[in-house]
Amino acid sequence: MSSHSSEGTSSEQRASSVEIVKERNGIDQVLLKNSRGAIVRVSLYGGQVRSWKNERGEELLFTSSKAVFKPPKAVRGGIPICFPQFGNCGTLEQHGFARNKLWVIEENPPALPPTDSVGKTFVDLLLKPSEDDMKIWPHSFEFRLRVCLGAEGNLTLIPRIRNMNCKPFSFSFAFHTYFSISDINEVRVEGLETLDYLDNLHQRERFTEQETSLTFESEVDRVYVSSANMVAILDHEKKRTFMIRKEGLPDVVVWNPWGRKSKAIADFGDDEYKKMLCLDGACVETPITLKPNEEWKGRLELSLINSSLGP
Numbered sequence: 001m002s003s004h005s006s007e008g009t010s011s012e013q014r015a016s017s018v019e020i021v022k023e024r025n026g027i028d029q030v031l032l033k034n035s036r037g038a039i040v041r042v043s044l045y046g047g048q049v050r051s052w053k054n055e056r057g058e059e060l061l062f063t064s065s066k067a068v069f070k071p072p073k074a075v076r077g078g079i080p081i082c083f084p085q086f087g088n089c090g091t092l093e094q095h096g097f098a099r100n101k102l103w104v105i106e107e108n109p110p111a112l113p114p115t116d117s118v119g120k121t122f123v124d125l126l127l128k129p130s131e132d133d134m135k136i137w138p139h140s141f142e143f144r145l146r147v148c149l150g151a152e153g154n155l156t157l158i159p160r161i162r163n164m165n166c167k168p169f170s171f172s173f174a175f176h177t178y179f180s181i182s183d184i185n186e187v188r189v190e191g192l193e194t195l196d197y198l199d200n201l202h203q204r205e206r207f208t209e210q211e212t213s214l215t216f217e218s219e220v221d222r223v224y225v226s227s228a229n230m231v232a233i234l235d236h237e238k239k240r241t242f243m244i245r246k247e248g249l250p251d252v253v254v255w256n257p258w259g260r261k262s263k264a265i266a267d268f269g270d271d272e273y274k275k276m277l278c279l280d281g282a283c284v285e286t287p288i289t290l291k292p293n294e295e296w297k298g299r300l301e302l303s304l305i306n307s308s309l310g311p
C-alpha cells in the first residue's frame with residue numbers, strides 16, 4: 001500500500017503509523033500519526049484533509065458543527081480541494097468537482113524526491129475523471145495528492161496534475177484551508193502587504209493592500225495575486241502562528257463570511273465565523289495551462305509556531 005511511515009522509533013517514542021478507518025458515512029479515512037502523537041485525518045471523499053492535530057491533541061483546522069458528512073456535498077471544514085475551477089467563474093459547479101469525488105489510495109505513484117518522504121508519514125491519493133465528469137469537463141487528467149505528516153508535526157500537501165489529453169487544458173485550483181483560530185478579531189495575516197487583490201465583494205475590482213498586516217472587522221472575500229511563498233496567520237489570544245509555505249501556488253484567497261452571510265450558509269453555524277479563517281494557497285488569477293502529457297506540481301506546507309513573527 002502506498003501509505004508509509006518512515007520515522008525511526010525508539011523505546012520512548014510511539015511509532016508513526018498509517019491506518020485506514022471508516023468514517024460515519026462509510027467512506028475510508030486515512031489516519032497519519034507521527035511518533036510524537038500528532039495526527040492527520042484524510043478522507044477519500046474529496047481527498048480532503050479533515051483534521052490536523054498537534055502533539056498536544058489541539059485541533060488546528062476548523063470544521064463546522066453543522067457540516068454535512070454525506071455526499072454529494074463537500075464537508076465544511078478541513079482542507080477541501082477546489083479543482084478544476086475555483087469559485088463560480090466558469091461553467092462548473094462552485095469550486096469544481098474534485099471535492100465531491102471519491103479518491104483512491106495509489107499503491108505505486110510516480111516517484112517524488114526523497115525529501116518528500118524521508119522522516120514523514122504519508123499517503124498517496126489519486127483522482128481520475130469519471131465518464132460523467134468528462135461530460136461536463138472534457139479533459140482527461142490524473143490528479144495525485146501526497147499528504148505528509150512530518151516528524152515535527154508539519155502538514156504538507158503535494159498536488160500533481162497531469163494532462164492525459166491530446167489537447168492542452170487550463171484549470172484553477174485552491175487548497176481551501178479552514179484554519180481554526182481563537183477569535184477573528186484577534187488574528188492578523190502577514191505576507192500580503194502591498195499586493196494587489198481582487199475583491200469578490202466589489203465585482204472583483206482590483207485594489208492594492210495598504211495595510212502592513214491584515215486584520216478583520218467585516219466580511220472578506222479576496223484573491224491576493226502573486227504573493228510571496230510565505231504567509232503567516234498570527235493568533236494573539238492563542239499565542240501561536242500558522243506558517244503557510246507554498247510553491248507553485250502564487251495566489252492567496254482570504255475568506256471569512258462574517259455574521260450576516262454565515263446565517264445564509266446552511267452548513268455553517270451563525271457565530272462560527274469568529275472561529276475560522278480560510279486562507280488558501282491557490283492558482284486562481286493565474287490559471288495553469290498544461291500541454292498534452294505535461295504535469296503541474298505544487299506544494300503547501302503548514303506549520304505552527306508558538307511565538308509571534310514580529311519584533
Ligand SMILES: O=P(O)(O)OC[C@H]1O[C@@H](O)[C@H](O)[C@@H](O)[C@@H]1O
Pocket residue numbers: 087094095176200221222253255
Ligand atoms: O460554500 P463554498 O462553495 O464552500 O464556498 C465558500 C466560499 O469560498 C470562498 O473561497 C469564495 O471566495 C466564497 O465566495 C465562497 O462563499
